[in-house]
Amino acid sequence: MMGDATSSVNSSRSTSPDAHIANDSWYCGSVFDIGGSLLKDTMREELNKKFLLTKSNGSKQRTIPASILHDEHGLRMWAEINRMPDYYQTRDEIALLEQNSKDLARHLKGAYTLIDLGCGDVRKVQPLLDTLDAMQVPVQYFALDLSKAVLVDCMRKLRPRYRHVQCFGLWGTFDDCLKWAKNVHSPKCYMSLGSMFGNDHFKEAVGRLKAWTDIMRPQDLMLLGLDGTQDRDAIWRSYHDEQGLFHNFIRNGMVHSNAVLGHEWFKPQDWDISGEFQDFPLMHRFVIQARRDVRCEPLGLSFRRGYKIVCYEGFKYEPAMMQKQFAAAGLKNLKQWKSPSGRIYQYLACRASLAAETLQ
């Protein structure tokens, strides 16, 4: 279906993305399948591995991977959640991008490829793309996420908006994108907006960042947006809205795990959803607690009444802690900005060893 780029999905597992860009048959608004069509298998593997016993504060804790929460329905719910009056994270980071995008755009002159890792509904990135387009900075913008249908909608929204910014979708996981990005030779700016990379227990956060650091070349950059607020009331209100939208989002993710596992082990009436804080560092997470004994046959797991599964851990790291993460992951923080509200930070980083080599 040439000409109606947004309605098609292209399989690009074996070809170089640079070739797509150069090749006339790949057109603005295309969505490339870089592993998305295998998502069910990937998610099942992740659930096997990650439904998981992680170590938290010295104790073992089962968690649900974030990818399970973001099926198409979850992503549509997320688009509603991020518009709620108390959900300051999206509103504040948009305000931050409106404020800093001219400054940021100056770092992106030089035919950059922007890779938006977990683009969501692409609402947040628009102030940056608008600025780049107005400044006539030619960039290729690749939006990565887990739902093909949502990516197609995003491309339909973005494509007519820009003349100098070429927009594409990438359907797949972060791991798929790591493999894909290795073959992109133009300078890249990896973007993790909305507290994703860097938002984990310290060791795990550093490990995930390091995987990207390892593939970064001299001109490559990473833009990270992270919530650093320590205001517990604001945090609580943002996750526990009166309508219960956020709780429904978590519940939907658990129901999605039934589809991934091919077995209805999760019945909403058997579980309570609540939230809790941990300190040092401040973190909020959702707790899904069994109301009765529950068996998850496909994974061979039994949960006694009262058992707690956690998910959606939101660490609120302040800049000093992020500097420690960057140092441990081999990144050098080039610049940082704070949202007008003072709650959200963005950091622009490059690979530390390469920064040192460039300076010599």
Ligand SMILES: C[S@@+](CC[C@H](N)C(=O)[O-])C[C@H]1O[C@@H](n2cnc3c(N)ncnc32)[C@H](O)[C@@H]1O
């Ligand atoms: C908190 S939302 C942030 C969305 C957007 N960046 C923003 O700031 O508004 C997290 C996004 O990451 C995506 N995501 C989560 N796990 C992922 C994975 N393993 N691979 C690719 N995308 C993932 C979700 O689908 C979702 O769109």
